[in-house]
Amino acid sequence: xxxxxxxxxxxxxxxxxxxxxDLPPVEDVTTRRQLARTLLSGQDNGSFNGLALAYAxxxxxxxxxxxxxxxxxxxxxxxxxxxxDGVRGGxxxxxxxxDQHVGLARALHDRLGSDVWMAVAWASRRDLASARAxxxxxxxxxxxxxxxxxxxxxxxxxxxxLRQPHVAERLARMIEPVxxxxxxxxxxxxxxxxxxxRAAAARRLDIHRSTLDHRLRLxxxxxxxxxxxxxxxxxxxxxxxxxxxxxxxxxxxx
Amino acid sequence: MGRGQPVLFDVGRLLHEEFLAVYRAAAADADGWEDAxxxxxxxxxxxxxxxxxxxxxxVVALRSTDRLLTEAMLDDGGDARALAAAGTALAAxxxxxxxxxxxxGLADALLAGSAPDGAAAVYTVALVRGALADRVVNAFRxxxxxxxxxxxxxxxxxxxxxxxxxCRDVCAELGGEVWFSVAERPAARVAxxxxxxxxIDALVTSLGRPPGVYRxxxxxxxxxxxxxxxxxxxxxKVVAPLLANPVLVQTVLALLEADGNRAVAVRxxxxxxxxxxxxxxxxxxxxxxxxxxxxxxxLLGTAIGLSRTNxxx
Numbered sequence: 001x002x003x004x005x006x007x008x009x010x011x012x013x014x015x016x017x018x019x020x021x022d023l024p025p026v027e028d029v030t031t032r033r034q035l036a037r038t039l040l041s042g043q044d045n046g047s048f049n050g051l052a053l054a055y056a057x058x059x060x061x062x063x064x065x066x067x068x069x070x071x072x073x074x075x076x077x078x079x080x081x082x083x084x085d086g087v088r089g090g091x092x093x094x095x096x097x098x099d100q101h102v103g104l105a106r107a108l109h110d111r112l113g114s115d116v117w118m119a120v121a122w123a124s125r126r127d128l129a130s131a132r133a134x135x136x137x138x139x140x141x142x143x144x145x146x147x148x149x150x151x152x153x154x155x156x157x158x159x160x161x162l163r164q165p166h167v168a169e170r171l172a173r174m175i176e177p178v179x180x181x182x183x184x185x186x187x188x189x190x191x192x193x194x195x196x197x198r199a200a201a202a203r204r205l206d207i208h209r210s211t212l213d214h215r216l217r218l219x220x221x222x223x224x225x226x227x228x229x230x231x232x233x234x235x236x237x238x239x240x241x242x243x244x245x246x247x248x249x250x251x252x253x254x
Numbered sequence: 255m256g257r258g259q260p261v262l263f264d265v266g267r268l269l270h271e272e273f274l275a276v277y278r279a280a281a282a283d284a285d286g287w288e289d290a291x292x293x294x295x296x297x298x299x300x301x302x303x304x305x306x307x308x309x310x311x312x313v314v315a316l317r318s319t320d321r322l323l324t325e326a327m328l329d330d331g332g333d334a335r336a337l338a339a340a341g342t343a344l345a346a347x348x349x350x351x352x353x354x355x356x357x358x359g360l361a362d363a364l365l366a367g368s369a370p371d372g373a374a375a376v377y378t379v380a381l382v383r384g385a386l387a388d389r390v391v392n393a394f395r396x397x398x399x400x401x402x403x404x405x406x407x408x409x410x411x412x413x414x415x416x417x418x419x420x421c422r423d424v425c426a427e428l429g430g431e432v433w434f435s436v437a438e439r440p441a442a443r444v445a446x447x448x449x450x451x452x453x454i455d456a457l458v459t460s461l462g463r464p465p466g467v468y469r470x471x472x473x474x475x476x477x478x479x480x481x482x483x484x485x486x487x488x489x490x491k492v493v494a495p496l497l498a499n500p501v502l503v504q505t506v507l508a509l510l511e512a513d514g515n516r517a518v519a520v521r522x523x524x525x526x527x528x529x530x531x532x533x534x535x536x537x538x539x540x541x542x543x544x545x546x547x548x549x550x551x552x553l554l555g556t557a558i559g560l561s562r563t564n565x566x567x
Contacts, residue, residue: 134484152484152485152488153488153491153492153542156479156485156488156489156492156553157475157479157549157553159482159484159485160475160478160479160481160482160485161474161475161478163478163481163482163484163485164477164478164481164482167474167475167477167478167481168478170470170471170474171474174471192549195546195547195548195549196514196547196548224471224472228513229513230510230513230514230548230549230551230552230555231475231510231552231555231556233548233549233552234475234548234549234552234553235472235474235475237549238475238478
């Protein structure tokens with residue numbers, strides 16, 4: 001897998017050409033894992049040779065253990081990639097120039113057969129800890145959606161709410177009465193999935209359109225948010241995220 | 255008036271007990287009864303406000319108390335002229351304290367973080383934009399007690415659940431372009447409510463929300479975005495190409511106001527249906543967000559609003 005040779009940052013390229021062999025050998029999994037953990041926790045004191053100046057941080061999770069094995073196998077032969085793996089998820093550190101991290105992650109994802117969710121963020125070496133935290137939160141949100149590659153800009157609204165616990169708490173409380181009634185929750189979810197198209201949402205649920213309208217009015221009565229208003233629908237949607245965003249099976253990086 | 259708030263004590267009896275000393279002093283033409291009248295009347299006025307006593311009940315109680323006390327003092331040979339002056343002074347001060355509410359600086363004290371005697375248990379702080387303070391205060395007074403602080407914030411001695419319909423009524427009465435920002439806190443934490451309404455007000459203004467009554471719940475999403483630097487930066491990047499094109503910005507805002515209904519937005523913008531379709535396509539090309547998707551549309555609106563906040567800040 002090519003990683004940095006298309007880089008626009010000359011330093012990245014030079015550095016990888018000049019000293020790629022200072023990294024522990026691929027077989028020394030434990031040392032390389034420790035190195036990845038050091039970088040991701042922001043404890044890099046600049047003393048490591050052979051490291052790129054910037055990385056794509058990929059947080060991934062899979063529905064099966066085999067899926068995780070497949071991800072690791074896909075990068076296993078690349079001496080530049082650092083891995084911090086868990087049972088059904090982990091982090092990959094891919095040397096990468098700015099603006100190429102999404103393409104890089106997609107290329108990797110395309111080679112995988114099983115259901116894999118990936119969240120990717122790019123950072124220079126000294127900012128890897130915050131990129132890791134971003135990737136983790138993006139992955140938490142993405143894990144409720146279709147498998148694929150996600151970055152911050154795909155999940156901006158939900159991410160903002162997850163990052164503000166007092167807001168998340170208030171929104172979760174607001175949506176609670178809707179979550180407690182399965183038909184209302186299903187209707188709201190379908191309405192959101194169908195981008196506010198009532199006819200399509202009713203078809204998806206196999207209910208009459210007027211039944212759906214009635215349930216959406218109940219949602220409004222319970223939350224004060226009218227689903228047919230775009231702003232209110234966004235609020236309802238991030239409230240659902242705030243109410244139930246799962247933790248993802250990522251290894252501790254700190 | 256009389257919104258079913260329980261009166262926990264007998265107003266007539268309270269007035270009788272509090273005013274008795276003043277009438278006695280006046281009847282005896284003792285020095286300093288005027289000052290005593292002012293301080294007693296103000297204290298009682300604040301207490302009646304916090305007890306949410308309707309104004310009509312105060313007026314009835316004032317009349318009967320004055321009659322009873324005046325007759326009693328006259329029987330004892332008091333000075334009729336001085337008694338009449340005392341009654342007038344007490345009534346005037348009490349009503350002025352009861353109506354203005356903040357003669358003692360109660361509103362300012364609460365906003366500054368203290369909870370003086372006579373304060374209600376809980377307050378809803380309201381900030382009104384688009385109408386003169388006097389007009390707003392008078393409109394509220396027709397419904398019940400209200401305190402006006404020097405900062406222009408209004409304090410309603412009721413919880414938010416009761417204040418919201420009240421504010422909506424007043425908003426409708428005032429008419430025109432009026433924005434209400436409201437937040438509730440216990441008396442000791444009214445300062446936090448003020449901070450919250452200021453934040454709501456700033457968001458409502460910069461995001462160009464339509465006139466109406468707003469709580470923090472209505473603005474939670476925006477405030478989360480505002481407080482998350484990574485998201486602000488990314489959102490700035492996403493909409494930067496859009497902001498360079500005022501026609502597209504106007505299109506987003508019109509579509510948002512029309513709840514995403516293109517036919518309505520087209521009429522508002524005086525453009526052809528195919529024109530808006532082309533513009534929406536352009537917006538998606540520039541930002542990667544699709545204005546046809548309601549959540550993306552709302553996010554675009556938020557980004558445009560926040561870019562104005564940035565410009566203001």
